[in-house]
Amino acid sequence: xxxxxxxxxxxxxxxxxxxxxxxxxxxxxxxxxxxxxxxxxxxxxxxxxxxxxxxxxxxxxxxxxxxxxxxxxxxxxxxxxxxxxxxxxxxxxxxxxxxxxxxxxxxxxxxxxxxxxxxxxxxxxxxxxxxxxxxxxxxxxxxxxxxxxxxxxxxxxxxxxxxxxxxxxxxxxxxxxxxxxxxxxxxxxxxxxxxxxxxxxxxxxxxxxxxxxxxxxxxxxxxxxxxxxxxxxxxxxxxxxxxxxxxxxxxxxxxxxxxxxxxxxxxxxxxxxxxxxxxxxxxxxxxxxxxxxxxxxxxxxxxxxxxxxxxx
Numbered sequence: 087x088x089x090x091x092x093x094x095x096x097x098x099x100x101x102x103x104x105x106x107x108x109x110x111x112x113x114x115x116x117x118x119x120x121x122x123x124x125x126x127x128x129x130x131x132x133x134x135x136x137x138x139x140x141x142x143x144x145x146x147x148x149x150x151x152x153x154x155x156x157x158x159x160x161x162x163x164x165x166x167x168x169x170x171x172x173x174x175x176x177x178x179x180x181x182x183x184x185x186x187x188x189x190x191x192x193x194x195x196x197x198x199x200x201x202x203x204x205x206x207x208x209x210x211x212x213x214x215x216x217x218x219x220x221x222x223x224x225x226x227x228x229x230x231x232x233x234x235x236x237x238x239x240x241x242x243x244x245x246x247x248x249x250x251x252x253x254x255x256x257x258x259x260x261x262x263x264x265x266x267x268x269x270x271x272x273x274x275x276x277x278x279x280x281x282x283x284x285x286x287x288x289x290x291x292x293x294x295x296x297x298x299x300x301x302x303x304x305x306x307x308x309x310x311x312x313x314x315x316x317x318x319x320x321x322x323x324x325x326x327x328x329x330x331x332x333x334x335x336x337x338x339x340x341x342x343x344x345x346x347x348x349x350x351x352x353x354x355x356x357x358x359x360x361x362x363x364x365x366x367x368x369x370x371x372x373x374x375x376x377x378x379x380x381x382x383x384x385x386x387x388x389x390x391x392x393x394x395x396x397x398x
């Protein structure tokens with residue numbers, strides 16, 4: 087099975103990572119290995135790429151795609167949160183660059199068979215790592231109505247979260263919710279009429295995103311990783327983060343602000359007492375976005391935001 091995915095903002099990522107021969111980089115979300123392959127082209131013959139992905143399909147694909155660079159690559163089936171442990175295993179104290187691509191791949195939506203898409207009828211799984219404990223089916227069928235509504239609102243910014251949660255609970259009293267199509271139809275029935283007709287996106291879009299985030303603990307992982315990642319960079323090392331929705335970007339932006347040493351004291355205080363120390367600097371004044379040409383060629387890139395920082 088081929089792993090279908092088009093790397094987003096490829097030229098920008100390679101440029102801002104400052105890829106050069108002999109340097110060490112960590113691609114913490116391999117996906118289809120598009121970014122990894124481009125990085126390797128720049129860092130051979132002596133550079134090293136550490137490739138990580140929690141999806142075993144991505145690792146299997148990487149072994150094939152990156153085979154020409156096998157002496158320069160270390161692949162790990164793991165979560166990016168464990169990068170410190172992985173570097174320790176390799177006796178590497180710090181790297182020259184880190185890439186974190188937070189987008190869902192076309193492979194997950196189109197051919198993983200795990201129910202990531204509401205356009206297919208697949209088992210309701212949504213685990214990036216199939217060895218993880220909780221599936222979307224378990225979450226949807228066991229969480230109470232209030233908790234479901236909170237997830238839809240918090241992670242999906244779904245304005246009809248309570249209405250949808252109530253509908254799910256009523257349906258599952260009669261039958262277990264097992265498939266992506268089943269969940270999608272329930273959501274559509276819950277927001278039918280004017281609420282549904284006013285939407286520019288499919289009614290189930292936000293719910294599916296919220297459930298995926300909850301199942302994979304995506305925002306918790308990102309929050310923790312942003313805390314520790316800069317310590318893993320060499321001086322002048324670069325960190326590129328590609329995010330695809332506001333919740334992710336909000337976390338990244340907040341962490342960057344803290345690491346830049348900007349005062350976070352309440353405005354009413356007469357002087358700064360937080361004593362923030364500057365550790366990084368942003369390499370662009372504004373968030374970087376894909377070109378119109380890229381979005382036309384790859385619509386999945388349209389919501390991408392790239393933030394880049396350099397360690398001082």
